Amino acid sequence: MIDALSNTYRELAAETMGVPAGKISILMVHRPHEEKDYADQSIYFFFLTGERFPSAVGKVGFDSAGAHYLDRERRGLQSLGDREKAIPASSVPRLLLYREVGGRHALLQSALRGERVSTWLTPGMRLNGRLRRFLAWAADWSAALGRATRTDRGESAPAWIEEFSVKLDRTGRSRALLEGAARDVWEGFGKAFPAVLAHGDFCGENILGDEERYGVIDWELCDELSVPTYDIVDLCLWVLFRTEGHVEPDPFAALERLLNGHDFLARDLRCTLGRYAAAMGFRRELLPPLVTLAWAGYCLNKFRDLERDETGHFARARVAVRKILGTPPEILSGDREAR
Incomplete structure (x- = not known):
């Protein structure tokens, strides 16, 4: 057969x-x-x-x-x-x-040719020239994808604000924060909410190439109406998972390091977010609300099969919303070091 x-x-x-x-x-x-x-x-x-x-x-x-x-x-x-x-x-x-x-x-x-990024970006790896060049490529490529596929939606907030509130925050405390972030984005983009095509699993397992060029495979999780920054945030968190080498990746610890880490890799990842924003053509002041909305969508995808908050993931996801919004844009963009 x-x-x-x-x-x-x-x-x-x-x-x-x-x-x-x-x-x-x-x-x-x-x-x-x-x-x-x-x-x-x-x-x-x-x-x-x-x-x-x-x-x-x-x-x-x-x-x-x-x-x-x-x-x-x-x-x-x-x-x-x-x-x-x-x-x-x-x-x-x-x-x-x-x-x-x-x-x-x-x-x-x-078929695309090349080795997976995950074959050379391994646990314990520190920031080096190859990784820095890869991150620069990722920011530029993801922004090119965003610019090419961007559409302006009539509504002022993505649907997953409601989904996040219902599934991950039944207290309703995050709803006002997410709705405020959506309003900031809507106003920042001229009273229109931007939607872009996102790969949906933008990580080193799905990126092939060498030091000269890269390509992206496995588009089965792509989202045609995603929020800008979703893919690049996903990649930044994956890089932290990968280099730390934990058996069970901890997205909350990775996010904390991304926001406040003083090591060279954390700083360069924040610069990657800033490079993405510049290449997309929006002000760095929009990074906190955009990354917050991307985080909400990320959590919904990662925890979609969890029915109850037995591990504390839902509560930590809610706390992270406030942390991202409280991060100054000049820090999130890598223009100034975290305190």
């Missing part, structure tokens, strides 16, 4: 790529729901004869969630394809095919 499906997908890839099926070999990896946490999918890597790296990547969804996230990735890749002049084509996969095959949804995209 698996061999028959693989041959079907091989022939489909060969037809799309314009090469004989006999010149393509396949490596298949199945990621069950238990491993992937939110969907049941198989991934097919298609190699041309003699090539070290795959030329195309196929994904097949085996359940409703798998199909849902494939369609989400399709929409994201289509949006990126429409803006290839603003975003380097080599930095994102190109959508090649999306259709139903054998009763399952299948997506075929071009």
Whole structure:
């Protein structure tokens, strides 16, 4: 059964790529729901004869969630394809095919080359030239994505303010803070709330490349109506998780270090936020409210499966809202050192 499906997908890839099926070999990896946490999918890597790296990547969804996230990735890749002049084509996969095959949804995209950033950004690593250049690239690339996909929404607040208040803060104490942050953003952007396409899992596991250039893969969690700074905040927290090397990442400790850390890496990460703001073209004074709203969305995504606050995560998420809003913009942007 698996061999028959693989041959079907091989022939489909060969037809799309314009090469004989006999010149393509396949490596298949199945990621069950238990491993992937939110969907049941198989991934097919298609190699041309003699090539070290795959030329195309196929994904097949085996359940409703798998199909849902494939369609989400399709929409994201289509949006990126429409803006290839603003975003380097080599930095994102190109959508090649999306259709139903054998009763399952299948997506075929071009493959990017390079090693994952997570292979060299390892626990215990300190700030060095390579990491500093990578962070500069990330700020510039994420801002380019934001500028290319930005739309202005009519409403003055993202929907997840209500979701955060209902799920993570039933006391309602954070609602006024988040609504105030949304108003500041709305007024700061000329009485319009900006929405951008966000990758949704912008971390070193999903960024390939070398010291010359990078590319971003796995767009199945992308959000077409995200808040600016979501991706870059996500990356900054991931870098802190990764370098600290904890088995269980602590987003609250990472956020505290991002806001107030005196070490070189924490300072450079704040400069990364400032670089992103400058590249996006908004004032640094908008960083605290934007990062606050990004944090609210981040927490909703990270704790979506928690029904009760048995670990104290919800309470710490609420406290962090106030901490971010209380951080002076000149510190959050890296223009001045934290006290």
